[in-house]
Amino acid sequence: MHAVLDGEATPAEARNLERTLAADADARAEFDSLRALFDELKGVPQALPPEGLVASVMADLPSSQLSAPSRVIGARAQAGSPISDMARRESRSVPFSGSRLMKRKVIFVGAGVAALAVILLASSGIDFPPGGTNTTGAIVPAQRFRADQPATTGVSATGQSESAQRASQGTQGNTGDARSSDARASDSLKANGRADSLSDGRANDARANDGRANDARANDGRSDGRADAMKDGRSDAMKDGRADAMKDGRSDAMKDGRSDAMKDGRSDAMKDGRSDAMKDGRSDAMKDGRSDAMKDGRSDAMKDGRSDAMKDGRSDAMKDGRSDAMKDGRSDAMKDGRSDNMKDGRVSQ
Amino acid sequence: MSNETDAALLARYRAGDQEAFGELVVRYQRPLYNAALWIVRNTEDARDVTQEVFLKVAVRLEDYDHRYKFFSWIYRIAVNESLNLLRRNGREEELDEDVEPPAGDSVNPEWQLGEAQKSGRIRHALMSMSANDRMVLMLRHFSELSYEEIAGILELDEKTVKSRLYEARRRLRELLQDLRTN
Numbered sequence: 001m002h003a004v005l006d007g008e009a010t011p012a013e014a015r016n017l018e019r020t021l022a023a024d025a026d027a028r029a030e031f032d033s034l035r036a037l038f039d040e041l042k043g044v045p046q047a048l049p050p051e052g053l054v055a056s057v058m059a060d061l062p063s064s065q066l067s068a069p070s071r072v073i074g075a076r077a078q079a080g081s082p083i084s085d086m087a088r089r090e091s092r093s094v095p096f097s098g099s100r101l102m103k104r105k106v107i108f109v110g111a112g113v114a115a116l117a118v119i120l121l122a123s124s125g126i127d128f129p130p131g132g133t134n135t136t137g138a139i140v141p142a143q144r145f146r147a148d149q150p151a152t153t154g155v156s157a158t159g160q161s162e163s164a165q166r167a168s169q170g171t172q173g174n175t176g177d178a179r180s181s182d183a184r185a186s187d188s189l190k191a192n193g194r195a196d197s198l199s200d201g202r203a204n205d206a207r208a209n210d211g212r213a214n215d216a217r218a219n220d221g222r223s224d225g226r227a228d229a230m231k232d233g234r235s236d237a238m239k240d241g242r243a244d245a246m247k248d249g250r251s252d253a254m255k256d257g258r259s260d261a262m263k264d265g266r267s268d269a270m271k272d273g274r275s276d277a278m279k280d281g282r283s284d285a286m287k288d289g290r291s292d293a294m295k296d297g298r299s300d301a302m303k304d305g306r307s308d309a310m311k312d313g314r315s316d317a318m319k320d321g322r323s324d325a326m327k328d329g330r331s332d333a334m335k336d337g338r339s340d341n342m343k344d345g346r347v348s349q
Numbered sequence: 350m351s352n353e354t355d356a357a358l359l360a361r362y363r364a365g366d367q368e369a370f371g372e373l374v375v376r377y378q379r380p381l382y383n384a385a386l387w388i389v390r391n392t393e394d395a396r397d398v399t400q401e402v403f404l405k406v407a408v409r410l411e412d413y414d415h416r417y418k419f420f421s422w423i424y425r426i427a428v429n430e431s432l433n434l435l436r437r438n439g440r441e442e443e444l445d446e447d448v449e450p451p452a453g454d455s456v457n458p459e460w461q462l463g464e465a466q467k468s469g470r471i472r473h474a475l476m477s478m479s480a481n482d483r484m485v486l487m488l489r490h491f492s493e494l495s496y497e498e499i500a501g502i503l504e505l506d507e508k509t510v511k512s513r514l515y516e517a518r519r520r521l522r523e524l525l526q527d528l529r530t531n
Contacts, residue, residue: 041490044468049382050396057374057403
């Protein structure tokens, strides 16, 4: 019975069984039961092989067995070939080994990221501290504002004293140093002993304006120094140093390091390739890319950009511009100019 | 799938054509995977065994005796790898209940349900049998190999194969009878 159902019986054996089954009901029942079992076994579905099995096998195929130059399946595949399609499809998810290649790539990526960070740092550091070109836009309007003051011509026409003219001219001519103009104004005041209250008031008014101009410059300087410095120093530095560094350092490194690592490293039976590749690919890349970039990009940038800028921009501005202005220009102006002006100038006008 | 014979694909592979070996892998991955799965009863182990078999085939290709069929040779490697895995584990692994058979072709849900229940019962019974019983039944009924081919793979004579098949079927019927009554 088994041999007949297995298709292994000879024709003579098959004829013998037919005769037996025709004569014996029990034998027929047994045969029917056995045939039902065969049918049931035939109906058992077989499992599908796991996805990626072909690619895994091909990835780990020993290249030493072959004389073909390429290990990449499908490299010579013809369009429409099932194995080519399958290999192409599966090779995306199942990488092949090659951790040494990956490590070399990671080194190049790390070096590239470090070089990029240095370039970004250097390019962003050129603007620190803000140079004269950065402050011109703030000072020139102040100079223009001062040049249009009516004090000099107005006072001259009404008999302004020489010292007052000198003072006002001094303030007009001196655009860079509030202290020197204030000193000249102060000298002129001393020499004339406030004889001419109008001219004195105007001079002081001019000085006050000078002070304010300087104050404005100081403010501009401060705002330029701080805002630009902050803007250029920190945000650009942060932007260039960190974002680019992060972007280039991490994403490229991750991209190259991990995907290549994954691509190259995992196929090695998921044993050596993935852990080493992941370890070397990500940590080195991260280490070289992010920490150096962060270190160079942010700390130097912060250091050079913010502290110098803060130091040069704000403290000098504060030191030279605001404090002197406050000290000499505004306070005197407040003290002498505005009060005199209030007293004399505005009344006269 | 390519219509080339196994011998032609092997010749291409020996000449350096990797794609030819890929064709062989595509051709035999399913029967080898199922053979391994029926023996080791675990999908992950079956996958590992299948992959290992193909790699061994690639490495030991020079050992292949062309007087025998290629698939008999790789089946033998698969069976030996599976049995080695069972031996290494020291005992038979727990039955992997996650093995999902592919859906049937029929669109009739009731028929599908009945077939699924029937095949599920047989699978359950088969998986509870010994590795030797599973192996011989698998090779005959699922791989549809002849006595001679089974004998070649298991390195037994044909009479022993017939005897083992007879005993395995008897035990399977008993198990199924128990399952029906329970």
